[in-house]
Amino acid sequence: MQRNVKSLIGFTMGATDGEIGKVVEFYFDDETWTIRYLIVKTGSWLTGRKVLIAPSALKEPDWENKSFPVNLTKEQVKHSPDIDTEMPVSRQHELALYEHYSWPYSARIGTGFYGAMGMLGMVESRIPFEESIAARNFGDGAGDPHLRSTSEVKGSELHTIDGEIGEIEDLIIDDTNWSIHFLVVDTGKWLPGKKVLIAPKWVKEAKWDSYKFYTDIPTDAIKESPEYDLSEPLPPNFEPDLYRYYGKSIGK
Secondary structure: OEEEHHHHOOOEEEEOOEEEEEEEEEEEEOOOOEEEEEEEEEOHHHOOOEEEEOHHHEOOOEOOOOEEEEOOOHHHHHOOOOOOOOOOOEHHHHHHHHHHHOOOOOOOOOOOEEEEEEOOEEEEEEOHHHHHHHHOOOOOOOEOOOEEEHHHHOOOEEEEOOEEEEEEEEEEEEOOOOEEEEEEEEOOOOOOOOEEEEOHHHEEEEEOOOOEEEEOOOHHHHHOOOOOOOOOOOOOOHHHHHHHHOOOOOOO
């Protein structure tokens, strides 16, 4: 199912022997638009520290009780590498995390797979971010320039070929593979109260230094596009209908 990030903030993350803390943010890869980490703020048992948990650690989510069970113990989390989430996360930090938790990653490009417990059970799927951990080398202590926080995107401007059309308010992810399917765009300055969806693949340029995104979709097409209700889950036919509306292919 596709869910907006805002609805997942505040979910409890539970270890096999008790509660770890609350989800406060997500990190994603800006090349693959895939969630790489859930950022969890621990409770008083770990002095409110923030820890990074990869989606591969998740078990079957408890959507009704807003909980993400994980196949980790509190002791494992307690002794995990202490990473300052306010600073760039380096490749060395990521490798330390994977080694501590024994999360799988590929040593060579094109060979990495993992099995993750999702809503469809054990799913074998490609993990671009795990391959990138082993393949990228940004220098000692350098942060991965492709690792972005979801909060960093919010408020970014979306520009069409005709000019600015709105600001990115949220992101929509697929909870089976943790890929980002859509950007939620608030067109409030031009179309009060209307929110529309734009797929990341339709973004032709992203200027992260100025937080501006550019798409080749005309302004008028976005103005007349199907409206999105942030408080409701996406209807089953919304995504294919939206692609057809813009004359896009889901596979491209």
